[in-house]
Amino acid sequence: MMKEQCRQEILDLHRFFEEWFAGRLPESxxxxxxxxxxxxxxxxxxxxNGRLTDRHxxxxxxxxxxxxxxxxxxxIEKFQLQQQQGDxxxxxxxxxxxxxxxxxxxQSTAVFQQDFATPNGVKWLHVHETWIE
Known part of the structure; x- marks a missing residue:
């Protein structure tokens, strides 16, 4: 079950980023x-580049x-659920x-926790990105 939730959340949040950065969403x-x-x-x-950025x-x-x-x-390409333990x-x-x-x-690795108060039932806990050359 979390596989589809995570996949959809990754797609949807990145769609939000595209729309937000391009100004196609209201600034509200x-x-x-x-x-x-x-x-x-x-x-x-x-x-x-190895920089840690907190949520705020x-x-x-x-x-x-x-x-x-x-x-x-x-x-987004090549989504895979690598592991699931509990929530x-x-x-x-x-x-x-x-x-x-x-x-x-x-290449991105994301850690999610199940949270039914979010749009796709999962919240992002951590993301680690590495350049693909």
Whole structure:
């Protein structure tokens, strides 16, 4: 069951990012709530350069990027549920981004916890990204 929840959450949150960055969503608390409800309070992102970003810092950065990338596209490939123990799941996927003429990709590992108060029934606890060259 968590496999489909995690897959759909990854797709949906990245779709939100694309819409938010491109300015196709209103710059409102209601629209931004898609991100705030999905990320756990202790969420941490390890970016491809090794920098750790806590939830608060990430949310402030995302909020400030509204309509900041008009020619931005993001898509997900090769999703796999690697492991599930109780209400915790670990998934991997490739995240591809196109900004103007530049395409980048990263291998991502995400840790989820089941939480039925979120849009897809799982919340993000941790993400670790590594550049794909």
């Amino acid at each position: 608390d209601e629209a931004f709530a898609r991100a705030t409800v999905a990320l756990g309070e202790a969420f941490v992102l390890v970016s491809p 810092t990430l949310m402030n950065g995302l909020r400030g990027e509204h309509n900041g990338r008009s020619h931005f596209r993001i898509w 915790i799941a670990i998934a991997t996927y490739e995240e591809w981004q196109e900004i103007g003429d530049t395409v980048t990709s990263r």
